Amino acid sequence: MHCEHCSSEHPASLPCDQQVTCSGSELASPVPRPVFAGRPPVVDLRGHTLGHYRLTRLLGSGGMGTVYLAEQTLIGARVAVKVLHPHLARDARLRARFYAEARTVNLIGHPNIVRIFDINESEDGLHYFVMEYLEGQPLSRLPRPMEPGLLAWLLAQACDALEAVHRSGVVHRDLKPDNLLMVERPGERPALKVLDFGVAKALRDTGQEQTMAGQVFGTPAYMAPEQWSGQPVDGRSDLYALGVTGYLLLTGQLPYPRGQLAELVLSPEPLPPLRPPHTLVPTVPEALSQTLLRALARNPAERFTTALDFKRALLAAVRSAPASRPPPPRAVQRPRGLVNTPIPAAPPRPEPNDPTPLPTWTARVRRGGGADSVVVHCSELSRGGLFMCCAEPFPPLFTRLEFTLQLGGEEVECVAEVVRHVDSAQAHTWHMYPGVGLQFINPSARLRDMLMRVRPARRPSATPHSILAQEALAHL
Structure with missing residues (x-):
């Protein structure tokens, strides 16, 4: 069937990454078939004023509504406004x-949950509510694999919520x-906020939705087996x-292959x-590792009983919490006399509204032939090379860099040559980080094999970031 969520052809039983709703009629077959209702058309309301709030920038769009950055016209405070899709x-x-x-968010009122001020x-006839605007990064945009201590710290806060x-x-x-949004403030450890309660369910709700047997809400890749089968959750x-x-976040890959998820989760055979x-x-x-596997148990009775139990296990599994705001990234010593090149702490921005962005990779670059090294983020990995994020001054074109590339939990030594610069002005115009395109030099058989196994299928994209990053690797 044609999936209007991802604009591709695939069987209904194969999940895409969009939030879905299933009705009971789809559950007559052994594998339920989510009904993809289609991505709602986004009505661009930038520049409009709703009540005392002028909408200035589009932040994102989901199944129920579109979120804008807005300014309170009387005092100039910045807030986020979620507008229900008009249709x-x-x-x-x-x-x-x-x-x-x-109402659900205000009822709970927890510091790790986004606050809502007005509705x-x-x-x-536009329905909207006003939330606190948070400067942060969703966990989907952070580099993978994530440092275990930071991951445990963030998930523990999610458990509190x-x-x-x-x-x-x-x-x-x-x-x-x-x-899940990570918020960093100077002098404080990273904080986490839980967002989007648009499909939250009251366990004691006796309304119409509960009587619709087999109704399923959620995002396929993250839905529990009982959620897939339309059972009570x-x-x-x-x-x-x-x-x-x-x-x-720890491994850079999902627990189960996307195309086999429903069949694996709902099969009567042991997983x-x-x-x-x-x-x-x-x-x-x-x-x-064992803590996460317990949370992923197919049988709910084998998982942690409460979120508090999960939190205790997470924190016990790591030695210490992450430090307050990490120090500025260290500079990479470049060949040919160029030194002290700062490295951005964050990877390039993913494509807008992509719920599971393509992963980034990390490379440990050696400083000037010495034993010291610095970790940098990379993207646009291909058989020919990659794009490495770093700030100016760049190493000159045709400079050779030696680094250790981390792929899927393995490491491989690489030598590459700088073939393209993307300076700060270009990066600002195209909403990406500056950096250099690298071409592999005499890649080893092991590197070629790892690239074939780890590199995801490239997705066509018309976004500026993808166009420029691909352009940066045009020589590869």
Whole structure:
């Protein structure tokens, strides 16, 4: 069938990355078939004023609404405004769900959950609510594999939020890296905020939705087995989704292949054992690996009973919490007399509204032939080379760099030559980080084999970042 979410042809049983809703009629077959209702058309409201809020920038769009950065016209405060998609506003049940999100968040009132200040309807019939605007990065945009201590610290805060959510009789039902935001402030350890309660469910709800047997809400890659099969869910389903998130961030890959997810999860046969994260990435403590595997148990009874139990296991599995805001990245000593080149701490921005962006890779670049090295982020990996993120001054064209590339938990030595510069002006214009395009020099058989196994299928894209990054590698 044609999936309007991802604009591709695939069987309905094969999940794409969009949030889906299933009705009970799709569950008559052994494998339920999510109904892809189609990506809603985004009505661009930038420049409009809703109440006292002028919408200035589009932040993102989801299944229920579009989120804008806005300015409070009286005092100039910045806030985020979520607007219900106009074509959904005609459905009374969907309007009720939209308002229920705001009520749910305010009912819980936890510091690790985004705050909502106001909810209203404009004169022209637009339904919206106003949230705190947070300067941060969703976990989907952070480099992978993530440092284990940072991951445990962030997931522990998510558990704090979930403990409050579940004690309030609510299940989030759509936890994923896009809905978990890391916020950094000077002198403080990274903080995490849980976002988007648009499909949250009250466990004691006796309304119409509960009577619709087999109804499924969520994002396929993160849905627990009982969620896939349309069975009743509780807080342990959220813990499963958090386990998937942790596995992805630690290893750079999802626990199960995307195309086989529904069949594997719902098969009556025993599931093939998951590869523990520490066998994929040697820096992961085995205790943290086992903690995530328990959260990913197929049977809810075998998972952690509460989010608080999950949090305790996460923190016990690592030696210490991450330090307050990491120090500025160290400079890379460049050949041919160019030294002290700063390296950005974050990877390039992913494509907008992509719920599971293509992964980034890390490279350990040796300084001037010495034993000292610095870790940098890379993207646009191909058989010919890669794009390395770094700030000016760049090493001159045709400079040779020696580095250790980390791929899928393995390391391989590489030598590459600088073939293209993307300076700060270009990067600013195209909304990406500056850096250099590198071409591999005499890649080893092991490197070629690893690239064939790890490199994802490239997706066509018209976004400026992808165009420029590909242009930067035009020589490869």
